[in-house]
Amino acid sequence: MSDLQVGLISLGVVLILVVLVFNWWQDRRMRGRMREHFPETDRDPLMGDVTPAPGRREPGLHLAPASGDLPAEDAVDVDPNCEAVIDVTFAQPVPSDRLHAATQALRAVGSKAVRLFAKNDNGDHRAILREGESYASVQLAVLLANRSGPLTDIEWSQLWTMAQNLAERFDGSVEGPEQARVMARASQLDALCAGLDAQVGLALRLGGTRPVADVTRQVKDAGFMLHDGQLAWLSEAGMPRFVLLYDGVQVRDVQSDGVDRIDLLLDVPNSPADSQAFSRMASVGRDLA
Template sequence: MSDLQIGLIALGVLAIVVVLGLNWWQDRRARKQIQDGFASSGKDPLLHGAEPSLPSGARREPALGSLAGGQDGDANVVGGIEAQAESVTADHDKEEVDEACETVIDVSFLEPVPGEELAAFTQGIRHAGQKPLRVFAETTDGLHRAAIRNGENYASVQVAVLLANRSGPLTAGEWAEALSRARVLADRFDGTVEATDTQAVLDCANKLDAVCAALDAQVGLTLVASSRRWSSGDVLTAAREAGFSSIQDGRLPWVDQDGAVRFTLGRSDGVSLGSAGPATIGQLSVILDVPRAPANEHAFTQMAKVARGLAARLEATVVDDNGRPLADGAEAAIDKQLQLLYAKLEQSGLKAGSVRALRVFG
């Protein structure tokens, strides 16, 4: 081996030694800086340090520290976590699927879908037969949405299908239609569909319908013209004076101070009050839809009082379901019976006048 080769080998070994020494010195220096930082804080950063930042709107689960009170050193940390959790929760839409009366079809997308495209496509997903559908969505940031918004990207959609209403339980045909709409949505945006077994869904629908059927009730009074028939104008004028509001679905609602409909007035033959010609109305019905009106201790008494006042304006007689004049004192007995029904509705999770009751008794 020549002197030149030996010299080159020696220089190579020396270079390796220098590089290793430099790396060791830098590593030692870095560890010392980290240890000095720990010593100055006096805390273990894994237990007390700042938590990793989350994307805007990301969900933060409760930490154990929020349950272990009595530690002064943790008070600020716990308060900060709770405040951030409240802020994150506020980013989610409050309206959600009602699992007591709705079943869900999940549509998950393989790629994020812009809100502008998704909103336009989901406009037609509103009904399957006689059952309303509601569309919810989840953004790519994990935020729950009751309405799709422009400027957001979405990872999935949830189609909520009502299990039962006054048209009856969800049928196999209606369920198939809802599934079909969900599959069209999935095909459009390259997604997958997941839903509960058909027979299980139909069984739940039948059970809910049986519960609702046992609790559904309407109490009515009839105003019978005594001397002359009325025009629609006569009825609308007298009804306005009696406190009824504008026509909704062919009937006039009587609304309380909280904005809730207590009972309604309409033609006994079912024809809309807005479409009647002159001098064609001989009977009017005043109806208390028990599940849809908020519980009230004097619900029937109040309706009877308004009916009698309207009858006086129209020169009519107030009769009950059997066609007999409403007897004085009958109101109290009927109100007592209604209290029992209100209690059963609440026990069944269908509180009278609640959003859920309005949904299934619609």
């Protein structure tokens, strides 16, 4: 072997070592910058000063024992911004126990929650029925829109049927807004809510185009799993905490063979409740980087 060949081999070894050292240094620097921007703490920066949500309470007219400590009128009332109301007026006041029994099944129509309110024979507003009282009317308030979409004509018809059945049971009358007007309000509210959805994302630049197949294999090894055609980081219950995109495109919609950027997207309204949601996503992003 000539001196030239030995020199070329030595030069090649040196260049390889230089590349390895440079990559190691670049990785260390990137991880340091990520920790500066997204430090791992016990408190999520997006969840500061959050009061734990109270336990879920099913809608409906509940029955409270008579007590002198109760206010003259209940403060909770219909929300005209997000509910539509059907009024049922009774010919004669209905005792609280009979009304409570008749309204136990009136909790929802389709995917929309129904809240019930009442007025006693003195005209006092009630969100909770009280023992010993009688009631002259009931309001059925249905949610106009939620994550399942706007209130449908079928759901509104179901609520109207419920109101009619209640009126027939206690010899009452039904009054409510026109269906077309309610549907228009529901569509407007749904469009407004869709524009307010909160999404938080992180972008990871790959430093060059990488084959999609290679990147997919690596992110799966890191813990991402396919869920409904998208790569997602799943909770213990199997629900997506956040999803992974290639150059801003869902995995199922990728048409190119290469990818330059990985995006992690946290869809806040659709994600499981998690006080460490953003910190968890940032930690996964650091590991991928």
